[in-house]
Amino acid sequence: MVVQEFFHMGGYAFYVWTSYALTAVVLIFNVVQPLIRKRKSKRDLIMRLRRNLR
Amino acid sequence: MWRDIILAFRHRAELFNPLIFFTMVIVLFPFAFGSDIGLLNRVMPGTIWITALLATNLSLEGIFRSDFDDGSIEQIILSGYPLTLLVIAKITAHWCLTGLPLIIIAMFTAFLLSFPEHVLQTLFFTLLLGTPVLSLIGAVAVALTIGLRSGGMLLSLIILPLYMPILIFAMLAVENKMAGMSVDAELYFLSGMLVLAMTLAPLATASSLRIRMS
Amino acid sequence: MLTPWLSWICALLLIAGLYGGLIYAPPDYQQGESFRIIYVHVPSAWMSMFVYVLMATAGGVGLIWHIKIAEVFAKSCAPLGASFTFLALATGSLWGKPMWGTWWVWDARLTSELILLFLYLGYMALQSAFDDRRVAARASAVLALVGLINIPIIHYSVEWWSTLHQGATVTKLDAPSIHIDMLIPLLIMALAFKLYFFTIVLIRSRTEILEYECNSKWVSDLLNETEVSK
Numbered sequence: 001m002v003v004q005e006f007f008h009m010g011g012y013a014f015y016v017w018t019s020y021a022l023t024a025v026v027l028i029f030n031v032v033q034p035l036i037r038k039r040k041s042k043r044d045l046i047m048r049l050r051r052n053l054r
Numbered sequence: 055m056w057r058d059i060i061l062a063f064r065h066r067a068e069l070f071n072p073l074i075f076f077t078m079v080i081v082l083f084p085f086a087f088g089s090d091i092g093l094l095n096r097v098m099p100g101t102i103w104i105t106a107l108l109a110t111n112l113s114l115e116g117i118f119r120s121d122f123d124d125g126s127i128e129q130i131i132l133s134g135y136p137l138t139l140l141v142i143a144k145i146t147a148h149w150c151l152t153g154l155p156l157i158i159i160a161m162f163t164a165f166l167l168s169f170p171e172h173v174l175q176t177l178f179f180t181l182l183l184g185t186p187v188l189s190l191i192g193a194v195a196v197a198l199t200i201g202l203r204s205g206g207m208l209l210s211l212i213i214l215p216l217y218m219p220i221l222i223f224a225m226l227a228v229e230n231k232m233a234g235m236s237v238d239a240e241l242y243f244l245s246g247m248l249v250l251a252m253t254l255a256p257l258a259t260a261s262s263l264r265i266r267m268s
Numbered sequence: 269m270l271t272p273w274l275s276w277i278c279a280l281l282l283i284a285g286l287y288g289g290l291i292y293a294p295p296d297y298q299q300g301e302s303f304r305i306i307y308v309h310v311p312s313a314w315m316s317m318f319v320y321v322l323m324a325t326a327g328g329v330g331l332i333w334h335i336k337i338a339e340v341f342a343k344s345c346a347p348l349g350a351s352f353t354f355l356a357l358a359t360g361s362l363w364g365k366p367m368w369g370t371w372w373v374w375d376a377r378l379t380s381e382l383i384l385l386f387l388y389l390g391y392m393a394l395q396s397a398f399d400d401r402r403v404a405a406r407a408s409a410v411l412a413l414v415g416l417i418n419i420p421i422i423h424y425s426v427e428w429w430s431t432l433h434q435g436a437t438v439t440k441l442d443a444p445s446i447h448i449d450m451l452i453p454l455l456i457m458a459l460a461f462k463l464y465f466f467t468i469v470l471i472r473s474r475t476e477i478l479e480y481e482c483n484s485k486w487v488s489d490l491l492n493e494t495e496v497s498k
Contacts, residue, residue, distance in 0.1 A: 038471060215387050216414065250417075254414075266403065
């Protein structure tokens with residue numbers, strides 16, 4: 001029952017796991033958002049270059 | 055500076071608007087909290103201070119507005135006249151036109167509302183030391199935001215966090231006085247902030263104006 | 269270039285820190301398991317301040333010596349710093365609920381952290397209000413510097429204020445001495461957060477530069493290359 005105990009967190013499960021989940025969400029968002037933006041701006045630039053080449 | 059003050063007197067409505075605003079907000083509070091004198095006396099200093107913050111905030115845009123709009127700031131930068139001096143004059147004028155009357159009105163209303171006199175004195179000193187800091191810090195923020203879309207909201211956004219320590223110290227002083235304790239430490243701290251703001255804010259304002267004009 | 273390395277080390281450290289914090293460290297004798305929030309709370313709080321100082325310094329460097337990279341760096345710092353501040357606040361509140369019984373206490377640290385969040389938000393608002401990137405960077409650098417001068421004052425004033433109002437409650441957040449088994453994961457987590465920050469800032473800055481220099485020759489050359497290689 002070690003796993004269960006681990007998830008139970010001595011009765012503080014809600015607080016501990018919420019804070020960890022929140023941290024995870026924010027950290028992941030901060031990874032994903034710049035990556036998406038990078039890809040988007042790169043694509044925009046390439047489109048523009050193509051237009052200019054023509 | 056004198057030109058500013060004279061100009062402001064010509065636009066009398068603009069000059070009085072913040073003051074009327076200030077008085078009206080103070081009058082609003084008894085309506086919200088009831089007319090119990092004991093309670094009102096407790097919240098009175100805070101009310102006066104918060105209202106002073108908001109009134110300053112609203113009137114700040116006027117510091118550089120006209121000069122910005124007609125391009126005279128640009129002229130001054132180009133002419134090589136020390137911008138910092140101009141900024142100091144502008145800020146002084148702003149304080150004379152809003153801070154000073156505000157203090158007088160605050161004293162007057164507090165007096166009318168039978169606020170205890172020894173605390174009134176402390177409140178007066180905090181306002182005297184605090185409102186110039188509000189004008190000084192505000193000038194930096196105004197120089198940064200002037201002429202922007204939704205500049206007014208942005209101005210409040212960036213300015214209010216910077217105002218918090220002043221509010222805190224002023225309130226601490228008043229509360230200490232109410233409890234019958236010494237208020238020297240808080241007043242010294244406020245003076246320290248005033249000196250710091252006086253030395254740094256004009257420089258920062260001048261450089262922000264330069265940035266905005268570049 | 270550098271980012272894959274950084275991100276791998278960061279991921280390793282994160283896993284190690286999580287393992288250490290959640291499994292290895294013994295429960296606190298006073299707070300039980302709830303103290304494990306410390307491993308996300310304290311690094312976030314540290315980072316929130318560290319990032320602000322870094323942002324203001326970079327802004328100042330950009331302001332004085334007109335170094336474009338510094339400006340870009342400062343701009344990329346802001347959203348991350350705000351996220352860390354938000355995390356510190358949110359986890360602090362989640363920690364406060366079981367420990368103090370309320371979500372929010374007007375505790376000196378929490379309050380100054382809140383004001384710090386306001387400063388970040390103001391900075392970002394100002395940053396996005398300008399159309400010209402150059403002006404935006406320099407104007408917000410001035411704001412960041414003013415904020416930097418203000419931070420110690422804010423912190424000090426809030427501390428003074430809260431001790432007066434609460435009669436010097438000893439906050440349970442600052443455990444005077446922390447057990448070494450608890451400290452090591454904390455330091456690992458702090459390091460992981462720091463590396464995470466630098467990784468993301470690098471990515472952000474690079475995008476920023478790419479957008480900024482979209483008219484220059486080297487960008488078009490670079491993009492042509494990548495297009496050819498595709």
